[in-house]
Amino acid sequence: MGELDCCPAGSQAKVHVSVPPLVEVMRGKPVTLDCTPLENPDHFVLEWFLTDRSGTRHRLASVEQQGSQLQGTVHDFRGRSPPYQLDSQGRLVLPQAQVGDERDYVCVLRAGAAGTTEATAKLRVFAIPETTEVIPNRGTLSVMEELAQEIATCSSRNGNPAPRITWYRNGQLLDVPMEVNSEGYMTSRTVREASGLQSLTSTLYLRPRKLDREASFHCAAHYSLPLGNQGRLDSSPFHLTLHYPTEHVRFWVGSPSTTEGWVREGDSIQLLCQGDGSPSPEYTFFRLQDKQEKVLTINLEGNLTLVGVNRSQSGTYGCRVEDYDAAEEVQLTKTLELRVAYLDPLELSTGEELSVLLNSSRTAVNCSARGLPAPTLRWTKDSVPLGDGPTLSLSPVTFDSAGTYVCEASMSTVPFLSRVRSFKLLVQGSPELRAEEMEPKAEGGWTEGDEVRLTCSARGHPEPELTWSQLGGRPAEPVLGGQGWVSSSLTLKVTSALGREGVTCEASNPHGRVSHVFHFGTGEQPWGRADQVWKEATLRTDTGKGSLGVNRWAEEGKGDPREDRVLHSAPGPQVNEVVLQPVPQKDTFA
Template identity: 70%
Template sequence: MEPPGARAPRLLLLALLLGAHPGVQAAMQVSVAPLVEVMRGETVTLDCTPLGDYSQYQLKWFLADRSGTRHLLAEAQVQGSEVQARVHASRGRSPPYQLQGQGHLVLVEAQVKDERDYVCVVTAGAAGTAEATAKLQVFAKPETTDVSPNLGTLSVMDDSAQEIATCHSRNGNPAPQIKWYRNGQPLQVPMEVNSNSYMTSRTVREASGLQSLTSTLYLRVHKEDRDARFHCSAHYRLPRGQHGHLDSQAFGLTLHYPTEHVQFWVDSASTTEGWVREGDSVQLVCRGDGNPTPEFTFYRLQGQEEKTLSTNLHGNFTLEAVQRNQSGTYGCRALDYDAAEEAELSQTLGLRVAYLDPIELSSKEELTVTLGSSVTVTCSVQGRPAPALRWTKDAAPLADGPTLSLSSITFSSAGTYVCEAYTPTVPLLSRTRALKLLVEGVPELMPEKIQPQSGGSWREGDEVRLVCSARGYPEPKFIWSEKGESSTEPVPGGQGWVRSSLTLKLTSAMSQRGVFCEASNPHGSPPPAPLRPCCIV
């Protein structure tokens, strides 16, 4: 028997002789893609091609399990253009494996459990045997990214990291990476537990082979986080080096933080430059920057003493129909036992109530003066802040100030004068007082017209309407020199004018002597005014 050690040199020598012989074929090689990537549910084809011109060879596909054991899946005998293919076992796969062409292994509807090493072995007679392995990787985009925030109240006074939220990414492959964000910016959170920030992760492989990932974020919260928006995002890989991500909905936190500052102000529709109008309802508003809202106490300073007005949680106190004697200093204090010693928990403000008393006139509200005379009337008012005064007539301004002075009074001076008191700093606060001025004297007479117009001539017996007007106080009475149907009425917008009309039938005598209109009152009468219908034919 030949010793075992003597055989190795002979085999090596045989290999060298074969390699040096020009008629011997080189060692066989096969071409297989070492890594094949596919999306879950797609069909994938594993190609195995001998490198060289072989008219006859045998091709086998094996599935290598995780222990390294190979399981024959399919084989093909190739002779020229003829191929005899056979699938040996699908090992429970549905749909089963397929062998197409000259030994292409086809997997329909790729699943995560198809992620294995597939070994192609080719034997070609004297050329020998060659094999190559294709690693199949199946990708699955996660279905959703959900977040479950902590719905409790987190205290900023806690000096350790607290649970913020848990993020769930379901049914992906490979397992995604979960990242956390604050106001759109990524958080650099370690996996190691510490007092400031960390996160924990757990991956579960589902029965389908897909992977679900859970990540829980822990942070030490601060007051600045009260308005922050957090979210998580699952970052996943895709074939050919592509990437994607799925974001959760954003969420906020409910924080407990002590009050540091208090704001106190007056909220009233009539507030102008710190004034409120007497009679209005005035709301005092107090707000703190702590959460939960502290209890607020409203008070009024009277001398050195505080008079408590109200204590409540909503931070509002209303003075109904505020009066001038309620002007003064008011305060608000927040009661927060968690606040720091240096916190500003109390504020005061000055409430100034603007008012106007009724206007007083230096004369009666109805004043009678003589035609041609002069008159001076003043108005006065008490108010705070100091009001301004002005006089108007028929909405037209006359004079600024308390004094109305009229000289050389005419009947046109008669009418209603208004003294207005107003406060420029409180536009909605004003008062008015009216003065009615009556001017007495001999009436002023004015003949007006003859109706209808005749183009210069009438016929005897024509009926005409004669009109004349007068003004004065007391109101004048009219007398006509002819008899007829007469009436008297005020002239609309006529500044004290009254109008008398006479309807009669014309005669030649009237045309010659005219018709006279006379107006009189207790002060006398002016010369009669003639109306002369001419040219009676």
């Protein structure tokens, strides 16, 4: 509340008005200035005055009480757009507050004999500044300079009141003074625009350090808001381009390389060199040969690529950083040893095929490898490890020994550098025979007319030929996963003639032959008593002459046919014969 006594000296006004001493508003918003009499005079006149910067008052509007109504008049717009207004309660209204409206507004109450009084309202208009902008120094700043250098200029435009600018490094406030010094300071300049808004420009000066090479800088504008509130607008971050001498140099073999430092022959590799100076200096790559430097390349990238490196390129390589600002004690040249791993094709003591006789002893194959680092040798067959080392020993040799053998050379310190060499072992020998007969349908044995499927399998080298004593045999085919076995089958019906003659399958190759006889007992009962039929008892291998003896012995019923014994061992074709055992049976054939 403001009070003013305009009466003669010694007298006191009898009226008072209530006016808010401070009114705050955001730019562009409407604002209303209130002036309310605290008493109820019979008649009064309210007048609004604007006080300019020189202190001169200009009457803007007046309000006169007429009965229970108030009659208001705006006298002077002062060029304002939109113009001043009065509401129904006699309050002064400023549509769309502007910065130029920041003045003292005086309300004068004239109540005739009751006296005159006045009070002043101060209007403050706030404006949020535009986006904070920063312009960094795009040049190269040297850390070797002994004075502070210009870092950046920060601007905050068209705010009210004038904003305040602060500077930050890595998010931390930079406490720099306004006074010029060699370590760091800042300057600022405020400009009032034609609109009445204010713009602030601040320039930061610092003596840069090497640690600033990765630092992030930015500035922020702080502005005021009504009711004592504050706002902040941060600029975008920026980095400095610094010049500082090299202090350390690194030189290494880039990918691909192993943990042991080996590189594979044939790979393209990179030699990488890096100094910690800025801007990037020139890099000189060289190779030491007879203690002399042979320059390979000079570039700014610090990268030397060796395409398809070979073993002759093993040796000492060097990199030198050409930084003339570096301190004398800094080691600008680095060297390394390039080790090229290689593995020549493997050599076997035999060719792609090795042919040996069945049951041979002391069969050995050597595998030799030349490489660096020294390779490890391993033998496998069908992916099954057989042993480590250069020599493969096979003793004795069987048909199961036949197959493909692989020698593999590898290096544990150089992944993916390996070689293999293989050979095929052929085992020469007379055939080995294996017979298989389908089981009878009836429990007791075969009955005339039954269909039976006979199978013979053989192996050897050269591959044996399988033949049958009866027509209808299928051509021999390799047995799936059969270790060199071939198989042939014959399907026929059981007859009394087969009971007498049997069915023979024979396997033969240049090294010999072997046969097998299948016998079937039938209802004709050609041998033995009438109440007996013959069934398979045992399988024997003997000479052709011996097998005749077996047949005669079985027919005459002498001895026990289940015995397994050799009657003759004279040389000649081998026969595998089924000897039949008499079984008492009267009415059915077993």
